[in-house]
Each structure stands twice: as C-alpha cells, then as structure tokens.
Amino acid sequence: MSKIAVSGAHAFDQAVALTPVTVTVHEHGRESTRHWQGQTHAAYANMVGPFGGITAAQGLQSILLHPERLGEPVSFTVNFAAALADGAFRVTSQPVRTNRSTQHWVVRISQTDSAGVESVVLTATAVTAVRRTTWSAADAVMPVVAAPADIKRVSRPARVAWMQRYDMRPCSGEIPADWNGAEADSVSQLWMRDDPPRPLDFASLTALADVFYPRVWRRRALMTPVGTVSMTVYFHAGTAELAATGEGYLLGQARAQSFFNGFFDQSAELWNEAGDLLATTHQIVYFKE
C-alpha cells in the first residue's frame, strides 16, 4: 500500500468530517432529522471497506454535530449491515425522543450503488444525557501492567492502513505469531492511542473501542474470516474526563465469553493512564469455521 499523506487536520478529524445536506423538521416541530454527507478515508481502510471503528465514529459524529443534541453520549450501539464501498455515504441522525435529561437517537448510514439503488450499510441507536454529579465508583479492576513507555510498540508492517493510525503497545495476548491452531485463552491487554496523538473525545473513544483484533484469532490461533455485526459502547466519562485524558494512552482489555455456531462475543474495558474507566464495550462478531 502506498503511503498516505496526512497533512493539515488530523486524519481522524478528516475522516469524521460530515457536511450538512438537508433538514427534515418533524411533525409538531419539536425536533429535526439531519442529513449529512461523509466520505470514506483511505487512512482508515481495512481489508474490505473501512475499519469498523471509524464508521462507528462517523455515525456518532452525526449526533455530536446535531444542533438539537441534549447532553453527552451515555450509550451507543452500531450494527454493521454491510462493508462500505470507498467513496461518499449519507448519514441520517434523528432525535426520536427528547426527555428532560435524556435523548434517544436513531442513525442510519446508506450508500447508493451504480444502479442508483440506496442501501443501508449501518444502523445505530444512542442515548445522550445531561449528567449530574453523583456518587460514583468503578468496580472493574484495572490490570497491573508496565507503563506504555516501557512496552515496545507493535512494529510489524501493518497489513491494513487503519492499523497505522494507532500506536498499540501489547501487554499480553498479542496477535498469534504462529497460526498453529493451538488453543489459548481469549484475553488481550494493550496500551493504545491515536497516531499521531490527538486529544481524546467521544468519537475517537468509540473508534478505540473497536481496535481489539478478533478474539477468535487469539483463542484458536487460526486466522478465519470475521466481521463485527454489532457493537455497543457505554461511556463512563464526560467531556471533562476525556479532556483530562488528553493525548495519553488508554489501557484496553478484551475477552470473549462464547463462541457459538458462527458468532462470538467480545467485551472490553478502556482505562486512561490515571486509572479512570472511561468506557466498557461489547460486540458480537461473525466468524467462519
């Protein structure tokens, strides 16, 4: 793959940029649906179509940019209906219910093929909320690992462009070096951040939640075809906590619970270097025997 020029804005900001197209005002005039145009970005290309994390971030961005948004993301679920084709796509973000302190969202991304047929490639739902300061506690225990500076960065040539967008420093459960079918556990721990570094926000945290390589590869040491079909991110931090994290590394820990007839689940936690649990995330992934 030829080197991709990343000049001016960060590649991530380029990738999640959306252009407003039209506005549909709802009945009763309480809310409006916004239509946006986006563009796949070569810097985040995966084997087939873009890295799922960047498509998820683009979906969330259509909510973050919506002028009628109430509060900050608390929950976000994306369903990957098809690989995106390189090029333009259309995003629709609709607030379907606005309560006093919470708001519910439905998002769709679609693409039009050469025959002029528009097809859905992603659906998403989200809840945003105006948070108040309450009693808080993290029960998940952050693993004790070496500091990012003391762990060697993955330096193997990336097979896909998007992997070059992340500085990944594996602590345990690295991608198998030998694809020998030797079964293992499904746990991986790694430090990770955008490369070049970029201050953390809800969109980039969403993409980071999808950085973990497929658990079935680790579990079986067999590289079978895979594809995430649905991913959920729960945010346990607000804008202030993400800003405090800044360009620091996140420690991610991922594992699977079940592999059953073509699908497995994958759950992960993401902490910042200060030890704050910023997000928990879950996904279900198709795999071919």
Place this chain on the structure above:
Amino acid sequence: MSKIAVSGAHAFDQAVALTPVTVTVHEHGRESTRHWQGQTHAAYANMVGPFGGITAAQGLQSILLHPERLGEPVSFTVNFAAALADGAFRVTSQPVRTNRSTQHWVVRISQTDSAGVESVVLTATAVTAVRRTTWSAADAVMPVVAAPADIKRVSRPARVAWMQRYDMRPCSGEIPADWNGAEADSVSQLWMRDDPPRPLDFASLTALADVFYPRVWRRRALMTPVGTVSMTVYFHAGTAELAATGEGYLLGQARAQSFFNGFFDQSAELWNEAGDLLATTHQIVYFKE
C-alpha cells in the same frame, strides 16, 4: 394489588401477542415494514409502566413474527425512551438490510396520547442470522451453586406484579434486607424461570435478561430511583438449544463495572441447568443520587 387472573394462554404469550395492522412495501420491493398493535399486560406491571423485559420481548416479537425474517436472533438492543402508559401501543418492525445469511432490523414502539400526539417509547435494532454449525466454545465459567430444588424461592410479597411472573431462587447477592447504606460488591446469582413454567424461547429469554434487580441497590444498599435506558442481548443458542432447555431453570449472574454521574452498567450471563451459556447481556441504567 389485586390478584390477576391468568387463564388460558400463559400470561407471557398473552403479553407478547401482536396484531398485524398494515404493511408498507419498500422501494424495490425487496422487503416490507410491518406495523403491529400490542397491549400492555397487567400481569407484567412494574412501579411505573410495564417491566422493561416484557416491553423488550414485545419488540423482539415483532421481528420473530415478521414473515420475511431470515434466521434467528443473534443480537438485540433496546432503548427505553419512556415508560409506557397502560393500554395499546404500536410496533413497527423493519428489515433494513437482508444479506445472504444475516438480516438487520429496526424496531420502534410508539403510543398516542390523549391529545393525539404519537411519541416513541422504545427503539430497537437487531441482527438475525442463519447459523451454521461451527467450532464452538464457552469461555465464561458457570458458577458452582446449589441446585434450584435446594434453594428456597423468594417468598417476600412482591411489590410489583411482574415479579410474581418469575420463580426466582437467589444463590448469592440477594436484594438487601437492610437498606443501611453498607457498600458491598455488585454481584448476584440466581436461578430463575417463568411462573408458571413455560418452554424457553427467544422472547422469554430476552425478558429473563432483564430480571436482575438494579446493581446500584446491591452495591450501596440504598434504594434510589433507577431506570434502564439501553439493554443489549447476545444470543449464544439457537432454537434447538432453547427447546432443549424447555421449562428448566436458568442460572443468571449479574454485576456492574462502573457507576458514574447518574448511570451504571450491568452485565449478566444466563446458563441453563445443563451448563450451556444461552445469552450474555449488558445494560446501562439511570440512577438518581
């Protein structure tokens, strides 16, 4: 609360019954959106509105009943936008993308108020799939607990109707007897099944995923107002495995990972008595300080 007569069909089947109303055929004629009418059921009433698990099951049922459904549920996410008012509601189930072996769904439940204004009370997305037999493995470890027959059923008077619809046998982490603010862990384990017993299916498994009482009550021994805003269920079983489970008990284990500024997460696993992990589930819940 007066006793609720449950005669003829099982209350669960009565509750998830949906009446077809209209059909909207999509452009290009590939799929159709189905509109259904449902009805809240007094047997599943909660403090305010119905038990979320039954509303989730009603949403899933609109997919299970859809004549163009491909395969079985793999993933299901519901967002609870508002408490349902007692009475009729409208469900819309739309297959937005049908692939060779997977299908993507968007569901909405809405109600019309006395002023004639229709509002969304629930959104959902789902992935259904035609599964093939593959290498399978459950990595989550089933807790070792006493058999259901050896554990006393919860016999305290239920404060809400829906709790009477479940035979619950707590193994650990029972709802606090003393609301004394003594902090504890957030783990609960219990055997549970429909009461009267009913053969397990995808709809009832979805409802069972929401039976766990709010983790913040266990964690703080303080009964603060709570409400689930989003729940995801990953199914790790097909129709055959659910049929084999039949009317048996499920062992559920739930815990929280983070409580932060008004919202906490809750993850759970559901095994059958034979030790098969049938589902993993996650939710994020609003709580008031």
